[in-house]
Amino acid sequence: MIHRSRARIAVIVTLAILAFILILAPYIAPFDPTQVKMEERLKPISMEHLLGTDHLGRDVFSRILTGAQTTVGASFLILFISLLVGVPFGLLSGYLGGKIDRIFMRIVDAFMTFPDYIVAIILSGFLGPGMFNLVLAIVMVKWVGYARLARSVVLTEKQKDYISMAKINGMSSLNILRRHMIPHVTGNVMVLATLDIGKIILMIASLSYIGLGAQPPAPEWGAMLNEAKGFFYNAPQLMLIPGLSIMMVVLIFNLLGDYLRDHFDVKNQKG
Structure with missing residues (x-):
């Protein structure tokens, strides 16, 4: 019990710090992240520049802070849109069944024929x-997983006796979905979404690294890695800092996903 309480507090504190950085990054960044100062290029870590400067004299600490808004903020936006599209689609497909469900499965099969990264690269290159x-491009890849998860939960639940009793008592399909299906879907979707955030962050960073995402001079962690690769031997921190930032945020969300998965498993066992 104490272990779970500590884990919950650690998760809340970590997310609060991350949210603080995401919201207030432009206000707490000590320098303009896009301002070029060639006379200060490739300066080492110091009290003035906490993480040094890059090849154009821009403050790395300021770019990391504001880059979090781009990388992590875009990940949340992608996740939100994917849930907004995928979950209702899966709920209706699983509940209505028949021809609608068969059409849905053909769409899902088409999107899931190739790995997410390959499809995202193709779509990004095309767009x-x-x-x-x-x-x-990433939303077009990611909504399918949430739709398929919601559909699978609904297909399982709608076979149970309490759904049959609800129909016999005259409960409308909309109320059945709202009162019975959505609560069962929510826990599974939350776990998948939390684990998926890390994958989306990696996808954004990797696509920006190859030039398909944020464009210079916008601060974005993947783009920062790309800009710094030519200076790895002279200033390795320019690659290490954004790389470690990506790794730490992905790790945080993976730990949160593991915690939520255990949490909902306990609830289901108690139920």
Whole structure:
């Protein structure tokens, strides 16, 4: 019990710090993240520049802070849109069944024929570079997983006796979905979404690294890695800092996903 309480507190504190950084990054960044100062290029870590400067004299600490808004903020936006599209789609498909469900499965099969990264790269390349197109491409890849998860839960639940009793008592399909299906779907979707955030962050960073995401001079962790690769031997921190930032945030969300999975497993066992 004490172990669970400590884990819950650690998760809440970590998420609160991350949310604070995401919201207030432009206000707490000590320098303009896009301002070029060639006379200060490749400066080491110091009291003035906490993480040094890059090849254009821009403050790395300021770029990491504001880059979190781009990388992590875009991940939350992608996740939100994917849930908004995928969950209702899966709920209706699983509940209505028949021809609608068969059409849905053909769409899902088409999207899941290739790995997420391959499809995202193809779509991003077709749409062109830029964060808007990158977000659109990843949403087109990610909504399918949430739709399929919601559908599988609904297919399992609608066979149970309490759903049959609800129909016999005259409960409308909308009320059945709202009162019975959505609560069962929510826990599973939350766990998948939390674990998926890390994958989305990695996808955004990797696509930006190859030039399909954020464009210079916008601060974004994957783009920062790309810009710094030519200076790895002279200033390795320019790659290590954004790389470690990506790794730490992904690890945080993976730990949160594991915690939520255990939490909902306990609830289901008690039920």
